[in-house]
Amino acid sequence: MRLTNTAVGIRPRALIPALITGLILALAVLLPGFTSPIHAQFLHPKITSKETTVRTVVVLPAKVNVVRDSMKGPEGMVAESDELSMRVEKMIAEVLSKQKNVTTLSPPTPPTSPPDQGGAPENYSVADFQTKFDDLLPRIMKKRSDVKKGRFTMGDEVLNLNLDKNTDAIVFIRGEGKKLTSGKTAFTMLVGGMPAYLRLHIGIVDARNGDVLLYTDPIFGGDPTTAVDRLRKAMEKGFKKLPAAAAPH
Amino acid sequence: MFLQKPTSFLVAALCFCLLFTSLGPLARAQKKTAPVEATPPPVREEFKFGNVDLEILEQSELLDSKFERDGLVLHDEAANAYVRRIGQSLLPKVLELERISWRFRILRDPQPNAFALPNGSIYVTTGLIFLVDNESQLAAIIAHELTHVMRRHTYVQNRSNRKKYLTMNIMAAVGAYAPGGIVGAVITIVTTVAPFILMATVYGYSRDLEREADLKGVDMMISAEYSPEEMVHVMKLLDKDIEGENIRLFYNDHPSLDERIKYLSSYLGARADKVTHQMELNRERGAYFEIMEPAMRHNLQLSIMAGRFRSAVFHAQRLVDFHADSENLFWLAEAYRTLGPRSPQLNEKELTNSSKKDAAKKRLKRTLEEEENELLATPAGKDNWQRHQQKAEELYLRALNAENPFPAVHRGLGMLYEKLGRANDAASEYEKYIGLAPNAIDRERISRRIEALRRTQN
Numbered sequence: 131m132r133l134t135n136t137a138v139g140i141r142p143r144a145l146i147p148a149l150i151t152g153l154i155l156a157l158a159v160l161l162p163g164f165t166s167p168i169h170a171q172f173l174h175p176k177i178t179s180k181e182t183t184v185r186t187v188v189v190l191p192a193k194v195n196v197v198r199d200s201m202k203g204p205e206g207m208v209a210e211s212d213e214l215s216m217r218v219e220k221m222i223a224e225v226l227s228k229q230k231n232v233t234t235l236s237p238p239t240p241p242t243s244p245p246d247q248g249g250a251p252e253n254y255s256v257a258d259f260q261t262k263f264d265d266l267l268p269r270i271m272k273k274r275s276d277v278k279k280g281r282f283t284m285g286d287e288v289l290n291l292n293l294d295k296n297t298d299a300i301v302f303i304r305g306e307g308k309k310l311t312s313g314k315t316a317f318t319m320l321v322g323g324m325p326a327y328l329r330l331h332i333g334i335v336d337a338r339n340g341d342v343l344l345y346t347d348p349i350f351g352g353d354p355t356t357a358v359d360r361l362r363k364a365m366e367k368g369f370k371k372l373p374a375a376a377a378p379h
Numbered sequence: 380m381f382l383q384k385p386t387s388f389l390v391a392a393l394c395f396c397l398l399f400t401s402l403g404p405l406a407r408a409q410k411k412t413a414p415v416e417a418t419p420p421p422v423r424e425e426f427k428f429g430n431v432d433l434e435i436l437e438q439s440e441l442l443d444s445k446f447e448r449d450g451l452v453l454h455d456e457a458a459n460a461y462v463r464r465i466g467q468s469l470l471p472k473v474l475e476l477e478r479i480s481w482r483f484r485i486l487r488d489p490q491p492n493a494f495a496l497p498n499g500s501i502y503v504t505t506g507l508i509f510l511v512d513n514e515s516q517l518a519a520i521i522a523h524e525l526t527h528v529m530r531r532h533t534y535v536q537n538r539s540n541r542k543k544y545l546t547m548n549i550m551a552a553v554g555a556y557a558p559g560g561i562v563g564a565v566i567t568i569v570t571t572v573a574p575f576i577l578m579a580t581v582y583g584y585s586r587d588l589e590r591e592a593d594l595k596g597v598d599m600m601i602s603a604e605y606s607p608e609e610m611v612h613v614m615k616l617l618d619k620d621i622e623g624e625n626i627r628l629f630y631n632d633h634p635s636l637d638e639r640i641k642y643l644s645s646y647l648g649a650r651a652d653k654v655t656h657q658m659e660l661n662r663e664r665g666a667y668f669e670i671m672e673p674a675m676r677h678n679l680q681l682s683i684m685a686g687r688f689r690s691a692v693f694h695a696q697r698l699v700d701f702h703a704d705s706e707n708l709f710w711l712a713e714a715y716r717t718l719g720p721r722s723p724q725l726n727e728k729e730l731t732n733s734s735k736k737d738a739a740k741k742r743l744k745r746t747l748e749e750e751e752n753e754l755l756a757t758p759a760g761k762d763n764w765q766r767h768q769q770k771a772e773e774l775y776l777r778a779l780n781a782e783n784p785f786p787a788v789h790r791g792l793g794m795l796y797e798k799l800g801r802a803n804d805a806a807s808e809y810e811k812y813i814g815l816a817p818n819a820i821d822r823e824r825i826s827r828r829i830e831a832l833r834r835t836q837n
Contacts, residue, residue: 203540205434208441255488255820257450258684265685272743282746289824299485338827 163198170191171346171371172277176336182343184334185228185375186233187299188291190260193220194305196354201313210355212307218303218330218361225365226301230374235294256288262287263302267331270345277345278301284340297337307354328361332368344372393627428478432497432534436478439496446502448485453485453505458674462521465514466501467523468603477536479528483521487672489682491617497533505678509694510616513663514599516608520601522596522610522788527530530587530595539585540653586635593639594646606660614640621690623725623735668701675789684739687716689725709788712774715767720760722769771795786815790825793797797832800824808833 176182192215197204226232238256262284270282288300307328310318318325327349334344348364350357428436446452453459466483479499488504497500501524511517573649574603584592593610600607608645618636668675675698681689687703691714745753754760772795778788793808809829813822 131450151677159396191449208438209443212441212445254450257487260449262684266746268743282560283748286827287821289827290821292823293821 146246154273158369170184170274171344171368172235172274173371174280174336174341174343176341177343177373179280180373182298183373183375184230184232184299184338185302185344186235187301187334188237188293188337189219189223189301190216190233190237190256192222192356193216193260193301193307194328196301196307197329198309198311198315200311204308207309207355211286211333214305214355215303217358218305218365221362221365222301222332223304225362225369229366230369230372231377232375235297238291240292243368256319258289259284259300260302263335264304266342267304267333268331270342270347271331271347274345274347277342280281282342282345284335284342286339288335288337288340291337292338297345300337302333302335303330304332305349309353310354313368325351326353327351328357328364330364330368334372344369380492380647392743404599425476426531426534427537428534434636435533435537436498439498439500442484442496443500446484451486451488453674453677455485455674455677458485458508458671459483460501461670462517465518466521466525469525469599470604471599471602474529474814476529487677487681487689489678489685493520493524495527495533497528497531499528500543501525502529502544503692505674506690509675509678509697510619511613511667512616513609513660513667515605515660515663516616517667518597518600518603518605519610519613520605522605523592525597525599526592527588530591532590532592536584536588589639589824590642593643596739597643597646607658608631611640611643611647612628614643620730621657621725622687622695623738649823665701668698670704671702672698676706676710683713683717684793688714688721689723692718692723703781705778705783705785707787708778708781709791710786712771712778712788715774716771716791716798717762718767719765720754720764721751722759722763767800768795786812786819789815790821793825793828797828802832802835 147282174182177184192359194215195211196207198207199205223234228232253353266284270277273281275284291300293300304326308324308326310326315326317323329347331350332345333348334340335341336343346368350360350364352360354361390441420592435553456641462485463483466481470481476499478691479497482500484500484502485508486502486504489506490504491506491510493507501521503520508517572607597610598605600610614636666711675694679691679698682688682694692711695707695711695714699711701707729738743749755764772792775788775792775795778785779792789812793805793812796805796808806829809825809832813819813825813829815820819825
């Protein structure tokens with residue numbers, strides 16, 4: 131028996147115009163969105179009802195990781211990732227301060243004293259909370275809108291961080307990005323594929339009971355290690371919905 | 380001609396693809412069933428570093444400092460010195476290798492795993508420390524990892540990968556795990572920071588390189604007078620899946636483990652010049668547990684925090700069997716209390732691959748509290764919960780009656796009573812805890828709980 135396309139009712143030629151139209155539409159919708167930052171924000175009901183106001187925060191060390199994608203595969207960028215993490219951390223503190231009047235307090239410093247003098251546990255507790263957020267993050271990402279229902283919490287264990295008594299919230303920052311080599315950029319332009327980008331995941335957690343008060347995940351296209359302006363813009367938009375605290379007198 | 384018609388060409392192309400894909404697994408299967416060679420491959424003494432290798436080396440150094448900075452390295456001097464001693468004893472005495480500086484460290488991660496970076500840093504996790512029974516088994520793992528470094532496997536594999544476009548797999552792995560995730564902080568870091576190092580060190584090298592590491596590892600164990608058969612025993616221990624996880628790492632990849640057990644047994648059969656007496660192994664086990672006890676307790680805390688409750692119960696029981704002091708009894712009680720409505724062991728059905736996949740999906744959808752509430756709505760869950768809370772209370776009380784009672788027992792009892800709705804008892808246990816440990820790291824948290832409980836009473 132000869133198997134033909136018409137025998138199973140598929141006519142490829144009829145599909146081509148539809149496919150091309152679909153592709154053009156998809157590009158028209160996705161490309162402008164990707165080059166300018168895309169941002170989604172989800173606020174806990176305590177924030178929307180103004181029961182809780184974020185005035186003072188502690189920003190925990192950011193973990194932003196970028197890889198360089200070349201024709202021979204991805205390569206790590208450990209030093210650049212560390213530098214970017216610090217830049218993101220600093221920028222978030224600036225954005226929160228300028229736009230929302232939020233004061234940033236210094237995070238608990240990992241002790242330098244030997245473990246037998248009580249040095250290690252505090253270092254561990256920051257690391258353990260970072261890990262705890264890493265555990266919670268995929269669940270938040272799975273259903274981000276549930277932040278609005280107050281579904282996610284890290285529990286009252288956050289109090290073990292022993293932060294300043296005035297701290298209202300803790301900021302957790304994660305991010306991943308990709309930088310393309312020139313060869314890969316040319317290849318992507320010709321054949322298609324994921325362009326360079328940076329995506330952040332920012333969670334603001336109540337410092338008293340661990341409730342996730344805000345989750346935002348700004349994303350923008352471009353080289354994550356150099357696109358400073360885009361990064362700032364993405365962050366500014368990322369915190370747009372967060373109510374500003376009263377300006378200090 | 381037949382192929383001149385486009386439809387026929389399509390059919391021909393399809394047939395070719397089908398044939399190609401069906402022959403691939405066949406070829407692989409033939410490779411698998413090939414007889415196991417029990418002779419280690421020849422030694423490569425010289426290694427010339429290229430730019431690509433130097434880049435990997437630099438990344439390794441940065442990873443080392445990242446682990447330290449992120450608080451993932453265990454600061455237990457006795458345990459670290461012990462691991463260092465094992466590592467040093469395995470190294471050939473006159474060995475000097477370019478660009479290698481040996482470092483042996485323990486990582487705070489409840490997932491049993493070990494890996495080596497090409498700069499000579501060998502890492503074993505607290506989860507692995509807890510899983511193994513004695514020094515020889517830990518030596519087996521370290522010997523395997525040392526071989527990877529000595530034979531420059533990371534560089535060899537990296538060069539080969541760059542040629543073979545295996546990068547698609549790396550990207551798949553990175554895509555599956557980044558960011559965060561429930562695979563442990565260590566893997567998350569390696570995944571996102573150094574994708575290639577992840578492939579080689581965490582998921583394993585090529586089959587040939589792994590075999591070389593296993594067989595050379597046995598030789599190194601014999602030279603250092605460790606029981607070589609413990610290499611096989613440790614593989615069997617690693618085959619145990621307590622949590623029913625769907626995470627494939629090199630050290631829990633079951634089909635590969637089976638194959639490794641087979642060829643190692645065959646290799647040992649050929650040169651079984653040292654078979655250790657059971658009594659000697661028991662003595663070794665006692666010494667191992669004594670040194671590693673604090674690291675094991677730390678791992679229990681990490682397991683509970685990571686929601687690995689079944690592992691916590693299993694390991695805490697081993698610790699209590701070894702030494703039933705107040706602190707170990709406390710950890711067993713904690714493990715039972717947090718196990719809550721879950722069953723202590725997974726049944727056969729829950730350990731099938733499809734069930735593990737389903738469980739992994741569910742884990743991503745629900746928080747731990749939601750999982751508990753869902754289980755509590757079932758009769759089996761309720762029954763488990765009651766049994767485990769009762770068991771936990773018994774163990775806490777035993778811990779209180781033991782010599783030098785551990786202060787945190789009162790905190791554990793407080794949490795248990797709070798959950799049972801016994802507000803007064805809970806508050807008084809918390810107060811006892813604060814009284815005994817006024818500088819505890821969780822003082823603020825417990826004080827707030829006392830306040831809240833007292834408020835509900837008034």
